[in-house]
Amino acid sequence: MSVANGRALLAMPGPTNVPDRVLQAMMRPAEELSSTTIVNLTETLLGDLKAIFRTTGETFIYAANGHGGWEAALTNVLSRGDKILVLASGRFAIGWGETARFMGAEVEVLAGSWRAAVDPAAVEERLRRDTGHEIKAVLTVQIDTASGVLNDIPAIRSAIDAAGHPALYMVDGVASIGCMPFEMDAWGVDVAMSASQKGLMTPPGLAFVAANGKALHAHQRATMRTPYWDWTARLNPLLYMKHCGTPPEHLMFALRAALDMIFAEGLEAVWLRHALLASATHAAMSKWAEGQVLSYNVVEPLQRAPSVTTILVDGDPAAITDYAQQVCGVTLGIAIGDLSGKAFRIAHMGHVNAPMVLGSLSAVEMALQAKGIPHGSGGVAAAIAYLGTHAREVAA
Amino acid sequence: MSVANGRALLAMPGPTNVPDRVLQAMMRPAEELSSTTIVNLTETLLGDLKAIFRTTGETFIYAANGHGGWEAALTNVLSRGDKILVLASGRFAIGWGETARFMGAEVEVLAGSWRAAVDPAAVEERLRRDTGHEIKAVLTVQIDTASGVLNDIPAIRSAIDAAGHPALYMVDGVASIGCMPFEMDAWGVDVAMSASQKGLMTPPGLAFVAANGKALHAHQRATMRTPYWDWTARLNPLLYMKHCGTPPEHLMFALRAALDMIFAEGLEAVWLRHALLASATHAAMSKWAEGQVLSYNVVEPLQRAPSVTTILVDGDPAAITDYAQQVCGVTLGIAIGDLSGKAFRIAHMGHVNAPMVLGSLSAVEMALQAKGIPHGSGGVAAAIAYLGTHAREVAA
């Protein structure tokens, strides 16, 4: 009596649903490394990633995952012994900081909560106390995939500036870039990084880093540099150097198709689509929460991410996630880290549209009913009402 | 402000959503016509189609569409001048009859309605009057894709038997086979036909016909026979004869993958999945109908098809279907034939699961709200409630 056999619906926060056209793009032979095809492909991808990151700085593509991207970002601008300040708001800034510590940085974590965004005032206060400017970099995530927290990236920049602090501002946009506004240059982000498998709708295996002039200047003195990640080598006009060896051609073919889709829709339209679908999710969740069993992990509405919603469960979240998987074919995100066993996550990220998100929400609502979990009724109906009111036809 | 860009969701009644695995199966070179691969593939497909049709008769695979399958079925058992009785319940039995008339049959249509199933009593009455047994075949559809009518195939057989009539009983199962019980042998169907692109989840381009002993006997005297469709040739053990030339290899690779998926789930489980998803659709529709603008085309609940629901609109159905397409990326079925401009269709057929059907229903509900079309509220909620109550985890 399962109604699961249809298309697998990935509602976990990465890897996300890969569009057919993106898979299709990988169905071709490899090309010679230095062929015009690969040279041009590399150039257009690097250029288009600038448009995605909203920067006139330099972009880099790595055969790696997001953790590789972290390492790439850090090694290129830091030296062993450098002090860095990590702004906690869940799992991933902490993880990035652990990466830095492993490589020899002195890491200080600015205490934060899994349930709230970084407080810019606290950042400013801490940096003001660093009168010797020992802190070389401030690390944060725009969206913490685990907690579902959304940080205010320009506000943190303002805090750094208010403290008159010269530290590099480094932002992990893995769970946000391609899903919501990210303005590297306008917001004064010095180093940003992301990966292929979330908002950018590409199979996992590519990491991206962008660096502005300040970061490239810091790069000159960095001693953590290693050849594979090294920017200097990758800024070489030779294709082989640009990729530090063989480029990951098929994933690049896939990324090309994904970026073409994003630009065809319009980057701002993509952001708006995510915003609408997140609001629809919140409309459902706010109803369900009336049952006092489900609650938002992120307390403040404006601090909830537009790409993933983390929901606390007073009880066993596996009752919901297992049901969604087995009965509906919907893969929700399980909780990780501090929230392990206490929450689940609904992703609304990447290649998702109204029926997909409403389908995921419906699976949750089915589970709540089937498992007798108290919940306010009309969650999905509220989501539909929200979208029915706010979504509109787009002129051709 | 569109929320359409995600995976295209086909909620029209064919061609339906092709599973990734089925598309994947076509990604390979052709094989030599008489290679072991193709010989075995043909054998297993013909055998497995018997399991799908539930017959010990013969099965035939044609490179053709459903209309080709109609022609194949007719030419093999009829002669020019033969009288046939077509049982009307929408568009498609009529169309099949038109095919027969074109080829020289004398066609009588037993009057019926687009809004109701064939009345077995009327069939019995008509056949009793045919004391000379001039009627050589009775044609019907199990599900009319246009009207959404479900006919009672065993009841019609009982009517034929009650009349003591020897006519061949021929059934079009294009929109039903693979979606609901079809028992060719147990129900006394002599000739059945279907196609690849609906319940069987395969790209369009293949038609299937099954024939029992009585049909094969009739075949001996048929004069409408033509080489491409001819059963005698296709029963030849030679592979080349079996396909009347080059087999449609890639579509057969696809069909193989689709049948593997059906058998892995279990054919009865597939039927049950469709029944649950149809009931969920009905739960939503029954709510919407309270608004007095939408109404079921098929009046009697038991005569509504488990694979497609045709909904009359007192107004312009394009307001709904265009919105679903443009805002949600959901392709609903437009109405055809007598219902053109007066209805739309929601398919819940083939490779569909709960989130897909609930996603389609959600798109309709969004459209009703956005367009200010009066409707009872809580349609999708009712569908969710239905599935939450009736669907269950399946033991591994």
Add this chain to the structure above:
Amino acid sequence: MSVANGRALLAMPGPTNVPDRVLQAMMRPAEELSSTTIVNLTETLLGDLKAIFRTTGETFIYAANGHGGWEAALTNVLSRGDKILVLASGRFAIGWGETARFMGAEVEVLAGSWRAAVDPAAVEERLRRDTGHEIKAVLTVQIDTASGVLNDIPAIRSAIDAAGHPALYMVDGVASIGCMPFEMDAWGVDVAMSASQKGLMTPPGLAFVAANGKALHAHQRATMRTPYWDWTARLNPLLYMKHCGTPPEHLMFALRAALDMIFAEGLEAVWLRHALLASATHAAMSKWAEGQVLSYNVVEPLQRAPSVTTILVDGDPAAITDYAQQVCGVTLGIAIGDLSGKAFRIAHMGHVNAPMVLGSLSAVEMALQAKGIPHGSGGVAAAIAYLGTHAREVAA
């Protein structure tokens, strides 16, 4: 000690090697039948097939194989009892004639040889004797895939004209169109047909027919017409009528990609490529033939097809074809019909380039050596020398 495991190389005359890009094109969801995508796809394919057939007449696309295409061509212009003249030069014109006889035509075969082209003078002589113009159609193939014979299509038209005979001139171009010049209008061909899986590089499952004004006029009086193949219906502007039901979408996506490749290369360039590769094959074969065991089936060089070469073997051809398959991964064509067990075939047809054909020839030469079959040495060397002399770089 096999050296077979690499890419399967199809050197049999259909189905041929499908380009990666053509397979890739099928990796996508179905589309709604009457969507702009499918309407435009149909229009461009029908138009581009006119460019392929070199006609301003009408073109038709069928979900069917070549035998279906035969039936389509015949039923649309003939009536039961019509007399037709079949020009023998191997297996396939005979087969086409058998199709016609099955459907009620009176078929006369103009005797011919498997080893030589149709003699236009004999055609003229026979038609002159048909003073009452009872013969309604003359059927021939341009290339007989079995015998490897190439017929002179314009010369046969001249013979028909010289006899002042009004019969329709119908040509099977399955093994030639896309491989060599075919000029439907310039050569006065009234009905031409072909299929997807040879020169047109598409998976099997599509048949194509082209008709000029004279054929369309004959169509008006034809009584063999059946709905699936019927031109009148398919000339209807409605998409659904144009395909007599659901279009074979994925095969059409594939055909689109294949035609794009042909036009990108240039149709004449494609013909020239085939001519060069055929000559290279002949260069090799002429050497091998010195051993007195292998000989050309077609005696006259100018009557040898540019797409397939049939080679007689004084001994067991399976020694060669099995070796090529098992040791080299090359699938040669086995002989069929009258030549069964006495010959094999090398196709140089469709998506083939120099290394592919030279690779196939090398497999044959390896087999000759390994099996101790007497043969003149230097076959492949002669093929290389031919191509080294005649092939040239193409300006970008």
Add this chain to the structure above:
Amino acid sequence: MSVANGRALLAMPGPTNVPDRVLQAMMRPAEELSSTTIVNLTETLLGDLKAIFRTTGETFIYAANGHGGWEAALTNVLSRGDKILVLASGRFAIGWGETARFMGAEVEVLAGSWRAAVDPAAVEERLRRDTGHEIKAVLTVQIDTASGVLNDIPAIRSAIDAAGHPALYMVDGVASIGCMPFEMDAWGVDVAMSASQKGLMTPPGLAFVAANGKALHAHQRATMRTPYWDWTARLNPLLYMKHCGTPPEHLMFALRAALDMIFAEGLEAVWLRHALLASATHAAMSKWAEGQVLSYNVVEPLQRAPSVTTILVDGDPAAITDYAQQVCGVTLGIAIGDLSGKAFRIAHMGHVNAPMVLGSLSAVEMALQAKGIPHGSGGVAAAIAYLGTHAREVAA
């Protein structure tokens, strides 16, 4: 007059021809990171890579290219300031050494030639002089992709042992593993690395490292370690740790298919296939060399790699490689490093069979003829004769 349009034939040494089945394997949705599918996939790949490397040690899979694999190998066992000995025989051991130097190793290059294998006696001599055992690791390649040199890996181990030296023995098998015997444990290799895109027939983007107990012991004290490459983390039973984040799922699906193909053929059979095809290439080249324009880069026959042949040209090699590309669709390898502009390379590596290699050789021979480059005749004929004599059918 080009005969290039057919399947692209990659005869350059990486990325190589990706089998259809391997591309096909990537046509599927991503899976949840910690799903049974991905956990099992990871386990079987790690296990099967042990079978490929012939080791009972540990294996590691990285989203990276070969240069990433170099860095992974080095960082896990070395500390800044460690001295290493690099055995020169072309470009790539040098390159690996440069990677080590960048990260802080003291690198000594044992002088060698681009035209000859490393001399084990010289290795022994150098190590004997290192009485203080300052050298912590000896780095070599089994095959240098640039020079085409094959080094004798067990002989170098014997040399190290003869010197009684405890240095780690580290081998780059990028261009050899999967193409020829590599016996990590039997030959006493401590750390071996490779990548996906050569003998392993998978798209580029994966690097592999294998480590024995001695290497894992050295790992404990290494200070070059960084989180992304770190073995300790990747030996963690948690899937997420094993991949240091999101696994490169689609490339892993591809690798799974490629390894399945290798095991189905049999690893030894794969090696033998490469040996036969290399010998065939040498048979052709030895003829061509008679013209005094082409010559082997590697002087000693036994030092020529079985996966790639580097050919010096007394003249402009682009005349040959451009012709092969433009006229034949064959991508030969251009020369790099010291040989840039002086040589070209023919790869016979990975998914290649007799017709593919003979097709590549034919393209070269066509070029020699077309460009009037003096060469001994009968090169391809000699290759055919070699294979005709040495290749055999394999029992089913």
